[in-house]
Amino acid sequence: MSLGILRLFRISIVFLLIQNLYAQVQTYDFDFIKKGEQDDNTLLLIGGIQGDEPGAFMAASLIATHYNIKKGSVWVIPNLNFYSIIKRSRGPYGDMNRKFAELSPKDPDFDTIQRIKKYIKAPEVKLILNLHDGSGYYRKEYINNLYSPRRWGQCSIIDQSNLDIPKYGNLEEISTKVVSSINQKLLDKKDIYNVKNTKTRQGDKEMEKTLTYFAINNKKAAFANEASKELPLHERVYYHLLAIEAYMDIMGIEYERKFEVSTTSIKNVIDHDIYISFYDEQIKLPLSKVRSILKYFPISKDGILEFTPSNPLMTIIKQGKEYVIHYGNRRLAKLHPDYIKVIKDERNINFLIDGEKRSVKLGDIIYAKDNFMIQPIDDLRVNIIGYVNKNIKSEVGVTVNKKEVQKRFSIDRNGDLFRIEFYKKDKFIGMVLLGFEK
Incomplete structure (x- = not known):
């Protein structure tokens, strides 16, 4: 082998390694969905900052897909850390909710953080709600390891009691109203909600790095809602939706939804009202009971699979020779490709x-x-x-x-x-x- 050919071969290998590395570390942009009529009383709703909290990102996605905002404005980001959702991880590059103070431009999450900060600081946004699934059950007094002040589940979180801003600065009062509203519709007595004030400004170094505290420092009313990880998914979503609707009521945002807020209806919507379309709807694939493997699936010869999901938590990722359909942190199906030229036909x-x-x-x-x-x-x-x-x-x-x-x-x-x-x-x-x- 000549030196020239050997050098070209080495360059090709390096290029392939770089491509493979990029495929492993590429980020997935989050969806930004505007609902309702644009005004200066906008609720910014965020789910999916941590990929191991499916109740949070699933609830936000239902607001995006199954709610109609009749009065007011809601901005929904259901999959803020989309890569962590797909990886079923709290954060493949570290906890994203600890990156809002200082962050190196070299951090893989840097662009995502900069983008969400822009929406947080937007003048239209007056209230920010960040959804989480937390451990155990928060209680103001220690009962046992599962029910204690150190737990985060089943609570409304504020960083401080009040904020000197024109609207919604009475943080503790608003949080108390939301908690009271949720507690009127509990599925079980143990699920009772409480207000948790982290008093971040008094020296909580970890909470100083969070999204809500960044919002507070930018003169925006910000809250977090936590549903317990001890609950099944549809019950977590149930409590998140109760909280979201309570905040919308406080803000005077009017809405209608396509299902009842009950655990049965929520489970049905999450599990069954999902599909994906390909090539400008030349194929429509329901996913509620899809087989785990679909063989000889028609895919364009160039390997590009054009698709439109019914839900922002859905995507398709090529893994080896297969195309894998992801829904939140579930892997629904693998498509074994039958590569063929795809053309449009209107008949x-x-x-x-x-x-x-x-x-x-x-x-x-x-x-x-x-x-x-x-x-x-x-x-x-x-x-x-x-x-x-x-x-x-x-x-x-x-x-x-x-x-x-x-x-x-x-x-x-x-x-x-x-x-x-x-x-x-x-x-x-x-x-x-x-x-x-x-």
């Missing part, structure tokens, strides 16, 4: 569903009771995943009965929802999902 597909004609858009999810037929399409090839009939050459113009589609090829664990893929010569144009109703 509708004509189906017979249980004998009735229906025009179906690519990306739609449809349901049949007993059978379906795809009417012939001159220039398209159709592949019904899980249907095998060696006696036919084409899968259009043939009535397909429920029993003829093999359940093991379904996209869901129940064996009810199947892929119908459409191709124009050797190019993929879209997918329809068909389910059989029970």
Whole structure:
């Protein structure tokens, strides 16, 4: 091997190592979502500063996706430390909630901190609420290791009693009102909320580094709400939502939501009202009961997977040869790629569903009771995943009965929802999902 080729080889190896290192340490930008009409009475709601607190970031995401702000303004950041959420870590680069005093520009979280500081200091923002899941149950007097002044769960946190600002400076009074509101709707007596004043300015060196104290020093009313890590996820979210609504009520922000604030409804929304779309909705994939592995999933030849999630806590990360769908700190499914050229096609597909004609858009999810037929399409090839009939050459113009589609090829664990893929010569144009109703 010549010296020139050897040098080029070494440069290539270094470049690949740098690429791999970057892939491991890359940051994930947080979402910034404005809701309601812009005004100077804005609530800034923050979740996900620590990735091991799912009640906090899940509650914030529900405000972003399932609440309509009818009067006033709410800015939502549901995934402030998105990388830590995906890694299921308090902070891969250290605790982000201890980086608001001094921070080196070389810190991997530096850009995120600078960006959130800009929103905190925005003149429109009058109240900041940072959501957390805390250990145990906070009590003003020691009972045992789980119920003590050193615990953080089930409390409303303030850094000081009052702040000399025009609006919402009566921090302790506001926090007391919120706690009183929550305590009227407890799921269990042990879940009682209390106000916890950290009295940060009196020398609490750790709390001096936090987001809320930075806000206080910038003349902004700031609070933290803690739900106990001893509670299941949907109960933590329940208490966070009660707190958020109490703050909105105090601020005169009017809202409506798409579900009842009950543990049953919250669990249903978190677990089932989730999906992801690909390639400008040419594919729509429900995720509530998705199989852990989907094989031969159509992905653009260049390896770029365009997707639109229904929830800001959702993303897709390429890991090795697979594409992994993440939802908060859950890994929902792995996509094994079938690399193919993807093109846009606007036409509708004509189906017979249980004998009735229906025009179906690519990306739609449809349901049949007993059978379906795809009417012939001159220039398209159709592949019904899980249907095998060696006696036919084409899968259009043939009535397909429920029993003829093999359940093991379904996209869901129940064996009810199947892929119908459409191709124009050797190019993929879209997918329809068909389910059989029970």
